[in-house]
Amino acid sequence: MAFDPVQPEPYYAPGWHPPRAPLDRWSVASVVAGALMTGPVAIALGVIGLRRTRAHGSRGGRLALVGIGLGVVGSLAIAAVAVGVQLTAAATRPLPLDVDAPRDAQAVQLVTGHCVDPLPAGGDVDDVTVTPCDQPHAAQVVTEYRFDRAAVWPGQQAADRRVWAACTLTPDEVAAGVRAVAWAPTEQSWKRGDRTGLCLATVDGGGLTGSFLDGSVILP
Structure with missing residues (x-):
């Protein structure tokens, strides 16, 4: 007659939880870059962070999305400033003398x-x-x-x-x-x-x- 010992159930101390997945640094960096209005940099970091969280199961997917959103807003602001500078420069550039019509x-x-x-x-x-x-x-x-x-x-x-x-x-x-x-x-x-x-x-x-x-x- 073979002896089949009963395997004990694993014991977990009260309040124990599995360790949390690490927070992706690229996602965090995208939010910081977005807050600094770096625009395209925040978007790039956010995309990388989003891919890493999906590939490795790490935390930070929502942060990556926030960073991408901030990057889009920053990019639009940078574009608006650039257009404003160009319009201002055009409005103050000396006119040529050969004006052929009012x-x-x-x-x-x-x-x-x-x-x-x-x-x-x-x-x-x-x-x-x-x-x-x-x-x-x-x-x-x-x-x-x-x-x-x-x-x-x-x-x-x-x-x-x-x-x-x-x-x-x-x-x-x-x-x-x-x-x-x-x-x-x-x-x-x-x-x-x-x-x-x-x-x-x-x-x-x-x-x-x-x-x-x-x-x-x-x-x-």
């Missing part, structure tokens, strides 16, 4: 030789319409005053005085009724990098044709 522009895009119509009223000038100088126009940029790029904001009155000092007309122009208009940077435009003042020549009522720069201007 077009809207920002005052900071004007350079010596540009003609505008109409001439904006007093106050801060932002939007202008650039017009070919061989067509009737109200004023023309005849000189520029450039502040030092490293200069600190001198105050509006001081900025206006500096631009006015560089804004001169010839005696013949003054005798013909031409007057000068000076546009200086404002404190707000200075903060955006504007360091150029403009001097425009105009006459009451507008109606100029031609250019002051080459002597082809015809007064009304």
Whole structure:
């Protein structure tokens, strides 16, 4: 007669639980990268973490999904900032002089030789319409005053005085009724990098044709 000993049941102490699966570090890193708005980095780490949790049975799958979500949000934010920077650069880039038709522009895009119509009223000038100088126009940029790029904001009155000092007309122009208009940077435009003042020549009522720069201007 064979002896078949009874195998004892394994004993577990009260409160014992199987050890938890390890937490995947890649998933954790994806959440951290997402919180830091690194965008694509968070997405890449999250994808790796998600694959590792599924392959090895480790914890962190939900964290990986959170990291991927944050990465998508960060990527969209980065794209929006990039587009904004490009649009700002395009809106402040100097216009070419060979304008063949009236077009809207920002005052900071004007350079010596540009003609505008109409001439904006007093106050801060932002939007202008650039017009070919061989067509009737109200004023023309005849000189520029450039502040030092490293200069600190001198105050509006001081900025206006500096631009006015560089804004001169010839005696013949003054005798013909031409007057000068000076546009200086404002404190707000200075903060955006504007360091150029403009001097425009105009006459009451507008109606100029031609250019002051080459002597082809015809007064009304």
